Amino acid sequence: MNPMLSIIIPFYGNADKQLLNRCIKSIEEQGLSADSYEVIVADDEGRGLGGARNIGIGKAQGDYLLFVDADDYLLSGGLLSLIDLIQSQNPDMLSFGYQMVSGDAILTPKSIDDSFAVYSSGADYMLQHNFLGTAWRHLFRREWILQHQLLFSESSYHEDEAFVAKAYCLAATTVISNKVIYAYSQYPHSILHRIEKEQRNKRLDDFAKLLLDLKQFDGLDLNEIQHHALQRRLHFLTIDFLFQMWRNRCSLSDVRIRIKSLHETGFLPLPSKGYSSKYKVARCFINTICRK
Numbered sequence: 001m002n003p004m005l006s007i008i009i010p011f012y013g014n015a016d017k018q019l020l021n022r023c024i025k026s027i028e029e030q031g032l033s034a035d036s037y038e039v040i041v042a043d044d045e046g047r048g049l050g051g052a053r054n055i056g057i058g059k060a061q062g063d064y065l066l067f068v069d070a071d072d073y074l075l076s077g078g079l080l081s082l083i084d085l086i087q088s089q090n091p092d093m094l095s096f097g098y099q100m101v102s103g104d105a106i107l108t109p110k111s112i113d114d115s116f117a118v119y120s121s122g123a124d125y126m127l128q129h130n131f132l133g134t135a136w137r138h139l140f141r142r143e144w145i146l147q148h149q150l151l152f153s154e155s156s157y158h159e160d161e162a163f164v165a166k167a168y169c170l171a172a173t174t175v176i177s178n179k180v181i182y183a184y185s186q187y188p189h190s191i192l193h194r195i196e197k198e199q200r201n202k203r204l205d206d207f208a209k210l211l212l213d214l215k216q217f218d219g220l221d222l223n224e225i226q227h228h229a230l231q232r233r234l235h236f237l238t239i240d241f242l243f244q245m246w247r248n249r250c251s252l253s254d255v256r257i258r259i260k261s262l263h264e265t266g267f268l269p270l271p272s273k274g275y276s277s278k279y280k281v282a283r284c285f286i287n288t289i290c291r292k
Contacts, residue, residue, distance in 0.1 A: 002062060003037050004083060005065075007039050012043070022073055049159055062142060063143075064140065064141055065145060068182075072136065078181025078182075079181065082096060091118075091174055092140070092172050093171045094138065095138050095177065097137075098136075098181075099180050099183060118173065118174070119175075123223075123225045126230070127232060135160045138167070153210075156209070157202065161237065165233050218234070239270070268287070
């Protein structure tokens with residue numbers, strides 16, 4: 001009999017084993033029976049975070065997949081409530097809450113909100129909401145992931161964004177839980193805090209590839225709701241890409257080159273949409289400063 005959960009932890013050979021042990025201990029303290037889950041510590045084999053997760057997917061036997069980064073951890077007992085939702089709703093995807101924690105601090109949850117919403121499809125949810133495009137705040141039904149051959153991009157930054165957007169686009173029943181179960185640890189030495197020029201440029205190049213990947217995916221046989229939902233996501237990711245140029249200290253000449261490319265590939269100008277008041281303000285500002 002297959003376990004209910006396959007918990008996949010990407011781990012690099014030179015990573016902090018104490019943090020990995022903390023992560024595994026937090027899983028063991030969930031109160032789950034030993035036969036209801038498996039833990040897969042996946043080495044990236046030189047293929048990056050996405051490659052490690054893909055390796056984990058290939059080894060997994062559980063009904064659902066959960067990705068946990070080795071320097072993060074789970075709040076005690078949180079998975080039990082999610083298993084109840086899985087068994088009652090049988091979703092393709094289930095999203096849950098998270099809380100950021102600094103370094104080695106022990107997290108005290110800000111909320112014990114157990115409310116949740118059920119959507120007939122992930123596209124219905126994506127059409128109405130923004131979300132953090134990280135794989136670690138979702139549960140995915142493994143058979144459905146394999147059916148659609150969903151994999152992470154490898155040796156790339158932003159590997160989560162395309163995977164999660166495609167998953168929402170293709171998912172049938174989708175559950176959004178407000179239960180906070182994940183502690184996201186922030187460390188100054190993490191990938192997101194490295195600012196070497198070569199890495200900054202690669203991060204931007206990979207984001208541009210992400211946009212093109214999702215644009216190509218939108219050209220596949222999607223229904224109307226899926227198309228509009230993915231378009232919304234692309235519009236917000238375009239705004240995020242422009243912010244990433246500033247965050248990664250992009251030179252003025254490089255900014256001009258990248259903005260020109262956004263125009264040529266159809267991401268700019270941003271269309272007039274009633275997504276939110278923040279989008280309307282951002283759209284007017286961006287379209288003004290990013291004119292050809």
